[in-house]
Amino acid sequence: MADPRQYQIAVLGSLLVYGMGWLGFDITLARVVLLLSTVITTQALCDSLSGNRTINVKSALISGLSLCLLCRTNHPELAYLAAVITIASKFLIRFRGKHIFNPTNGGLVAMLLLTDQVWVSPGQWGTVASFAFLMACLGALVVNRAARSDVTYAFIGFYSALLFGRSIYVGEPLTIPLHRLESGALLLFTFFMISDPKTTPDSRAGRVLFAALVAFGAWYVQFRLFRTNGLLWSLALWSPAVPIIDRVLPGGRYVWAGAGRAGGAGRAGRAGGAGRAGRAGRAGGGENGGAYEESGGLVGLRSRRRVVGA
Amino acid sequence: MKKVAVWLAFAAVVASSAPSLRAFCGFYISKADTKLFNKASQVVLVRDGDRTVMTMVNDYKGDLKEFAVVIPVPTFLRREQIHVGDKKFVDHLDAYSAPRLVEYFDPDPCRMTMMERLPMAAVAGSPAPRAQDAAGRARSLGVTIDAQYTVGEYDILILSAQQSAGLETWLRENGYKIPAGASSVLASYLRQNMRFFVAKVNLAEQSKLGFSNLRPLQVAYESPKFMLPIRLGTVNADGAQELFVYALTRKGRVETTNYRTVKLPSDMELPVYLKEQGEFAKFYKAMFTRQAEQEGPRPVFLEYAWDMKWCDPCAVNPLSNEELRQLGVFWSEGAAPDVFLTRLHVRYDKANFPEDLVFQETADRANFQGRYVLRHPFLGGDTCPAATAYMRSVTDRREQEARRLASLTGWDLAEIRKRNGLGAGPAPQPAMWWERLWRGR
Numbered sequence: 001m002a003d004p005r006q007y008q009i010a011v012l013g014s015l016l017v018y019g020m021g022w023l024g025f026d027i028t029l030a031r032v033v034l035l036l037s038t039v040i041t042t043q044a045l046c047d048s049l050s051g052n053r054t055i056n057v058k059s060a061l062i063s064g065l066s067l068c069l070l071c072r073t074n075h076p077e078l079a080y081l082a083a084v085i086t087i088a089s090k091f092l093i094r095f096r097g098k099h100i101f102n103p104t105n106g107g108l109v110a111m112l113l114l115t116d117q118v119w120v121s122p123g124q125w126g127t128v129a130s131f132a133f134l135m136a137c138l139g140a141l142v143v144n145r146a147a148r149s150d151v152t153y154a155f156i157g158f159y160s161a162l163l164f165g166r167s168i169y170v171g172e173p174l175t176i177p178l179h180r181l182e183s184g185a186l187l188l189f190t191f192f193m194i195s196d197p198k199t200t201p202d203s204r205a206g207r208v209l210f211a212a213l214v215a216f217g218a219w220y221v222q223f224r225l226f227r228t229n230g231l232l233w234s235l236a237l238w239s240p241a242v243p244i245i246d247r248v249l250p251g252g253r254y255v256w257a258g259a260g261r262a263g264g265a266g267r268a269g270r271a272g273g274a275g276r277a278g279r280a281g282r283a284g285g286g287e288n289g290g291a292y293e294e295s296g297g298l299v300g301l302r303s304r305r306r307v308v309g310a
Numbered sequence: 311m312k313k314v315a316v317w318l319a320f321a322a323v324v325a326s327s328a329p330s331l332r333a334f335c336g337f338y339i340s341k342a343d344t345k346l347f348n349k350a351s352q353v354v355l356v357r358d359g360d361r362t363v364m365t366m367v368n369d370y371k372g373d374l375k376e377f378a379v380v381i382p383v384p385t386f387l388r389r390e391q392i393h394v395g396d397k398k399f400v401d402h403l404d405a406y407s408a409p410r411l412v413e414y415f416d417p418d419p420c421r422m423t424m425m426e427r428l429p430m431a432a433v434a435g436s437p438a439p440r441a442q443d444a445a446g447r448a449r450s451l452g453v454t455i456d457a458q459y460t461v462g463e464y465d466i467l468i469l470s471a472q473q474s475a476g477l478e479t480w481l482r483e484n485g486y487k488i489p490a491g492a493s494s495v496l497a498s499y500l501r502q503n504m505r506f507f508v509a510k511v512n513l514a515e516q517s518k519l520g521f522s523n524l525r526p527l528q529v530a531y532e533s534p535k536f537m538l539p540i541r542l543g544t545v546n547a548d549g550a551q552e553l554f555v556y557a558l559t560r561k562g563r564v565e566t567t568n569y570r571t572v573k574l575p576s577d578m579e580l581p582v583y584l585k586e587q588g589e590f591a592k593f594y595k596a597m598f599t600r601q602a603e604q605e606g607p608r609p610v611f612l613e614y615a616w617d618m619k620w621c622d623p624c625a626v627n628p629l630s631n632e633e634l635r636q637l638g639v640f641w642s643e644g645a646a647p648d649v650f651l652t653r654l655h656v657r658y659d660k661a662n663f664p665e666d667l668v669f670q671e672t673a674d675r676a677n678f679q680g681r682y683v684l685r686h687p688f689l690g691g692d693t694c695p696a697a698t699a700y701m702r703s704v705t706d707r708r709e710q711e712a713r714r715l716a717s718l719t720g721w722d723l724a725e726i727r728k729r730n731g732l733g734a735g736p737a738p739q740p741a742m743w744w745e746r747l748w749r750g751r
Contacts, residue, residue, distance in 0.1 A: 023570070024572060024573060026674070072672065072674070073673065074562075074673060074674060074675060074676065116561065116673060117673040118673065119670070119672040119673055119674070121565060121567075121571075121672070122567045122568075123565060123566050123567045123568060123569055123570050123571060124570060124571075125570065126569070126570035126609060127569075127570075169501065170497075170498045170501035170502055171494055171497045171498045171501055172498045172665075173494075173664065175664040176664050176665045178664075179568070179664045179665055180568070180665070183568070225534060226533075226534040226535045226536075226537075227534065228567050228668075228670045
């Protein structure tokens, strides 16, 4: 099985070309180059400091392309900082060998908190029905290959229920929740951000619970607090709950197919839950059973340490 | 029966043409303001933090007895939060931010001192010349008259209601003509804890004050909701409606979060005949219509985004601190308050704009304006070899201008070509690259 990240890079790259070429995204080619080169150099630096022998270019590119699609600022130095935080957060904010925040989400929310000079334009995609369909199809392709489509479907199910429920309660025509569901920003979040197998709970029950929490949080921010970027705030808010969910509802760790070498089979073993370990094994093709996104010495060491301690 | 005008203002189609103003290299010659559009509403939104001051311009031309307006507002409004403003400030804002036409003159090709593309001098012009037993009945219908005030020439009611049916009945019984279908929209606003601001003209006050036209109503409130309710306006509207939003903020450009905000095509050279009386206005209208139709589903168009301290070229001078204060810029205590103007233009209908406009203020301070350039060729005679090549390039340029205009407006290319001095014949094939290579040398 091919690494789903290649598909993700291709899709995010195509969306960026479409956005810049046809939708007039507020980003220049120079900014794209700055963001992508920063994420890759930061990744290289962090990998090297962690003792990894290979640079995880694919994951860095996914984060970089996502920043190109979402992060807007007039100041190149802030774009640079966003890219550094996005990648560094994967290495610095960790719990039990798993990073807490989806890198792009963490980077964006940190920048929104640190400065008032960064913004995200949820309206930039418009609501072209055919475009939404395209996004959904392409996204589904990615999540299916990443074998964690349940969190995506659960999230969109809960969020749709909240949107329709609210509109029915206040007596709005259903064209309003439908219009909200056609938002390109929502689809991007659903298929490319919350679906990140590295920052979602390990078990299916845990992921469904997580999806429900994020959906409610996003809805609350948008329709009770009347603030923008509810999806981003909510995901960042609930991400620290993932370790707790994993403890209560344990499951097998996700492994990117074809991700590097090292790792040690320890993680799959630790993840316990006999049937669940199979997922890691299947996706990882066995040889790198315990490695995931960072696929390197640091992860492997931690993993082993945990096995010893377990 | 009073007719409820919801966000509606009627404007006559007036093609405006400001006098030519002289400057060094570029000449600002014309602007196309909101008077061009029928059924155009103008709203000024001043916003910082959760504080909003909204100014609504009613260019209502009918019988004043018939006029009434119902606006959903997020909070209760005290008497001091309502003000009657002066339309001239909104007109000034319109003139300042309107799409503009500038012209350049080609230098003599035989004197190779090309001055085109020199920074353009700012051209400064002058500002554009420019009743209580009912309460029981209301209660029985579940309608609460939270307050009633007379402000200027307006009688104003702040209503809340438990049920929209009661509100609709109350409005009908009190002489307001509610369009069919409005009831469900009113209901949905009520469920969202919004109040209704109902204003009608107090004729006695109006004649006492001596104003012939209705002045804009202004309300100041504090709410996290940064939105503009447009749904009532789509209930009974015949066709699409035009809305201009002028957002005055501290940090930067304003955009819609639930619709795409698109920059209007700008900064391009167009046939010089657009300088003729009324032509630029026709161009702007045709271009906007075509762009609105082409960009489907319809977006919100950005027509101007600029720091209020300056402009280049200036259609009129920026607004003074006092004018900004009158429009509600509450932070304008200092000498030069930070005010960033965003002008949004939207043509909305029920199908394309099912939900209210929701805005966000971004940190973007990049300048943008609708600016169209006329470049006059040098007509001083063919006195050197360079002039021959120059005249050929002028023909090429005219052809491109004609094609650009046709594509922007959908107008007939043959007609444009004729008017742009290219003859009535078929368009010539563009010269091959090698023909241009050694031409005129």
